[in-house]
Amino acid sequence: MFRPRTLSILMEELCRLPGIGEKTAQRLAFYILRTPQERAQRLAQAIVEVKEKIIFCSRCRGITEADPCALCTDASRDGGLICVVEDPSDVFLIERTGVYKGLYHVLMGALSPLDGIGPDQLTIDALLARVERGGIREIICATNPNMEGEATVLYLARLVKPHGIRLTRLAHGLPVGGHLEYADEITLSRSLEGRRDI
Amino acid sequence: MLLEKLALHRFRSYHDIDLVFPSAGAYITGCNGSGKTNLLESIFFLANLSSFRTNNREELRNWDAAQGIVKATVADRYADRQSELAVQLSAGTRRLWLNGKETRETREFTSRFTAVAFHPGTLQVVRGGPAGRRYLIDRGITSLHPGFVRVSQDFQHVLKQRNSLLRTSTDTGFLAAWTERFITAAIQLMRARWRHAELLNSILSAELLQDLGSDIGTLSLDYRPAILAKCSTQQYERLLPTNGTDAPLREHFLAEAQRLQHAETAMGQTLFGPQRDDIAINFCGRESRGYASQGQQRLVVFLLVAALALGIQRQRGHRPVMLLDDIVSELDARNREIIFTFLKTHAFQTFITATEEREQFDDLNSLARFQVQRLNDQTTLRNDMPYAASCTH
Numbered sequence A: 001m002f003r004p005r006t007l008s009i010l011m012e013e014l015c016r017l018p019g020i021g022e023k024t025a026q027r028l029a030f031y032i033l034r035t036p037q038e039r040a041q042r043l044a045q046a047i048v049e050v051k052e053k054i055i056f057c058s059r060c061r062g063i064t065e066a067d068p069c070a071l072c073t074d075a076s077r078d079g080g081l082i083c084v085v086e087d088p089s090d091v092f093l094i095e096r097t098g099v100y101k102g103l104y105h106v107l108m109g110a111l112s113p114l115d116g117i118g119p120d121q122l123t124i125d126a127l128l129a130r131v132e133r134g135g136i137r138e139i140i141c142a143t144n145p146n147m148e149g150e151a152t153v154l155y156l157a158r159l160v161k162p163h164g165i166r167l168t169r170l171a172h173g174l175p176v177g178g179h180l181e182y183a184d185e186i187t188l189s190r191s192l193e194g195r196r197d198i
Numbered sequence B: 001m002l003l004e005k006l007a008l009h010r011f012r013s014y015h016d017i018d019l020v021f022p023s024a025g026a027y028i029t030g031c032n033g034s035g036k037t038n039l040l041e042s043i044f045f046l047a048n049l050s051s052f053r054t055n056n057r058e059e060l061r062n063w064d065a066a067q068g069i070v071k072a073t074v075a076d077r078y079a080d081r082q083s084e085l086a087v088q089l090s091a092g093t094r095r096l097w098l099n100g101k102e103t104r105e106t107r108e109f110t111s112r113f114t115a116v117a118f119h120p121g122t123l124q125v126v127r128g129g130p131a132g133r134r135y136l137i138d139r140g141i142t143s144l145h146p147g148f149v150r151v152s153q154d155f156q157h158v159l160k161q162r163n164s165l166l167r168t169s170t171d172t173g174f175l176a177a178w179t180e181r182f183i184t185a186a187i188q189l190m191r192a193r194w195r196h197a198e199l200l201n202s203i204l205s206a207e208l209l210q211d212l213g214s215d216i217g218t219l220s221l222d223y224r225p226a227i228l229a230k231c232s233t234q235q236y237e238r239l240l241p242t243n244g245t246d247a248p249l250r251e252h253f254l255a256e257a258q259r260l261q262h263a264e265t266a267m268g269q270t271l272f273g274p275q276r277d278d279i280a281i282n283f284c285g286r287e288s289r290g291y292a293s294q295g296q297q298r299l300v301v302f303l304l305v306a307a308l309a310l311g312i313q314r315q316r317g318h319r320p321v322m323l324l325d326d327i328v329s330e331l332d333a334r335n336r337e338i339i340f341t342f343l344k345t346h347a348f349q350t351f352i353t354a355t356e357e358r359e360q361f362d363d364l365n366s367l368a369r370f371q372v373q374r375l376n377d378q379t380t381l382r383n384d385m386p387y388a389a390s391c392t393h
């Protein structure tokens, strides 16, 4: 089938996005084609800017435009509490529940030998550095409720426990084997409140 | 549970068939290669979403078709509920429909219909290595507790992760974390196998073998966890996690992990755990591995399938459909008698295949009779007995 080269390129790029197959890519591409020039421009600009301006916070490794991020510098938050998550997007999931008032630490994944992800590929050293600086009472592990997330918690337990810090895990009720993003806000806030010690 | 209607579209050698079955079941005859096993396989697949003879779902779709469909009306008399189930198979995907609505809830789907199968391919399990027996037991547990699929998948996954870790890293903390997770998954799997062996043994000894006549002899499963292979009987009793705490077993696992650490790193492989278990089948006071005759193997596998059917009835509160593929060949009159006695006593809806019409099935004359034929490379079925159709109302 004949298709202008530029359109094909756009479709191919859209196709690389998660959850987008060929049909959806085609629909999106034609939608963009019909859209007014300035709106298409804004979309393109937004994509370029997000890549240029967003950086990782040097303290929590979450995403931010200014370093350190707004969460890390917010004096009203409890600096004695760190919630450990796998992915920067998990921070927003937990923030949305509105029940958590501590700080975060983003691991950038979970221990998965099959994917070649060991402790060195994660931000575990940075977490330990924060622990050693002192002032932390509790670390809440909010890694995904699957094998890799659980093995990561067991690994952290060995490193953190000797510092006399309380280590907790989100309560049951989260979708087993899945990801945090599949949990709704109510389930997530409940499992934060009912967390258990490891 | 009853299979009331079955429609196949491009499943294996079937192009389009539409069948109605009476509550007794059906007796299906036809030449070799005509499509008898394919028919039972479609029923088994509907219940278990897996086949009893292949792990490759792609084989189930007709070779020349992009899409295969198994569709059925099933009834649960106890729950007074009728459900329409449909599975659609196309390259790389499997989609499910429950009562006309597409669903992703595999467990809800498989809870509507249960089937157990005797398949000649399973016979080698009795005489062969432990892998086949583990597979047979684990599949049985899944029929009893659909949630076991998760336990088994978790275990396989954590085992793969740990093996990969042993090949790629020497970080002991990293290994210790995965070892702990491995032990948790291993104990869950072992506990399920223990309970299953206990259940089947209690059914075999207290119910099944007595009902069928004392001259059958004894049949029991002896679950042998590899991790406890070198334990004395006393130690063994103490380590069983069946009575509450699994702390002693965890400790034992950790000690094994410690002892084997060098060997494991050298080989890049997990050297302990339930992936090495065996479940011995003891028939008439002897382990049947290596010695059971063809006929004895058939009888043993049939009795295990029958015990599973009774176990499902006892624990899940409904009666599974029995699929007996090619069961009567190579059986002497006495063993055949045992099987028919079971079928008559318990009256599960039963689907039996055989290569030829045999008069002994007159005993089971409430079965609908179908003749399978191969024409122009597709399989067709002829309903042999006019009264069978009238039984369905």
Ligand SMILES: Nc1ncnc2c1ncn2[C@@H]1O[C@H](COP(=O)(O)OP(=O)(O)O)[C@@H](O)[C@H]1O
Binding pocket: B011, B012, B013, B014, B030, B031, B032, B033, B034, B035, B036, B037, B038, B039, B059, B060, B061, B062, B063, B064
């Ligand atoms: N995916 C498939 N598509 C078409 N035909 C198939 C497929 N799989 C198997 N067959 C055919 O089915 C036949 C086997 O049918 P089967 O049910 O095993 O026979 P039997 O009546 O001996 O039990 C084979 O001869 C093969 O030609």
Ligand SMILES: [Mg+2]
Binding pocket: B036, B037, B038, B325, B326
């Ligand atoms: Mg066959």
Ligand SMILES: [Zn+2]
Binding pocket: A057, A058, A059, A060, A061, A062, A068, A069, A070, A071, A072
């Ligand atoms: Zn930060």
